[in-house]
Amino acid sequence: MSKLNFAIIGTGGITLQNHLPGLALCKEVQVTALCDANAATLEAARQKTNAPIYSTNWEDIIRRDDIHAVIIATPNAFHPPIAIAAARSGKHVLSEKPLALNAADARQMAEEADKAGVRHMTAFTYRFVPAMRYLHHLVGKGDLGKPYHYRSCRLQDWGTRNVGWRQQKKLAGTGEIGDMLSHRIDFAHHLIGPMKRLVANLMNLTPIRGGAPNDTDDWVAILAEFSNGASGVLESSKLASGVNESWRSPDRVELNGSEASFSFTTGCWNELQFGKVGGPGLKTLPIPREFHVWPGSPRDPGVGDPLVSFRYDQAAEFVNAIREQRPCSVTFHDGANAQAVTEAAVKSAELKQWIDL
């Protein structure tokens, strides 16, 4: 089998933590080209990969016809132009989330990729958490019954430190809602279905972070109604002092339905909490072994930190979708749907009213 040549555009944090280790497990892939606007960051990634092609200008990479697929891991503002150019030149594209700064651009990315006939994927990495996958399976086979409530709460302690491009609206679009809540908006769609309307508030409680202006939200809450009648309550904050951050801090999703309740915490990757209607309360439900790794992933679930290594399954899914000429499990349409909710939440907070989706 001939190898797939991959390019990575944006070789900062998430590329080193997630994309490179994930691709390293995919034997049929070679990372051939790298791009980063920062020459020192690019050089560090080049030394790690020995990729023969590298540039600080993404257009140099996209115009090449020896690249088959592109991973975009730049600040959010650059996702749409790079993704659209890549699709138009026939390259499969995985873009980091949030897909864009607004819903129209995200929708255009999905449409252009469909038109070009390339595989497209949004990096909603938490779809690959074993507990999350098992929960989706149980909901799909009816164990929840009629969905009543979706609840998600993501709390981190980022204090008032400078978070670089993430605190600049022109590069990030939004703050906490796009950076963190976008994953939980996607869970909501995945587990319950589309939202019908919402009301939201966003707050910027740290207009200066690390001595530099911050014009993005630190906290967001959404109250939603789903098309199937279920309710949604979603909250996310950078300012939950003392609770730690990343996968060591609280990240919880709860579902209540007519038959049962389920709850999952990202830190408890191999269990759910489960209770039957009228029963004595929640008890632990272990995740069956077949859910510990994504179908088709070469990863050994017994190797590495399970709170990190599930993320590597994302690369395997992208590569397998390219090989099997089928849609990825999480497409640009999923990313665009989450972006539409984000945009509606921002509008709701500005207008102080409910917004229909």
Ligand SMILES: NC(=O)c1ccc[n+]([C@@H]2O[C@H](COP(=O)([O-])OP(=O)(O)OC[C@H]3O[C@@H](n4cnc5c(N)ncnc54)[C@H](O)[C@@H]3O)[C@@H](O)[C@H]2O)c1
């Ligand atoms: N899926 C997840 O769980 C997850 C986790 C973290 C970050 N992300 C997303 O990944 C993206 C990158 O985040 P990060 O934490 O790696 O940020 P980062 O700042 O560590 O890395 C971004 C890199 O992009 C480079 N860059 C900036 N403009 C560029 C351009 N025009 N062309 C090429 N390179 C450019 C920067 O020099 C930097 O090295 C963001 O969209 C973020 O939301 C997703």
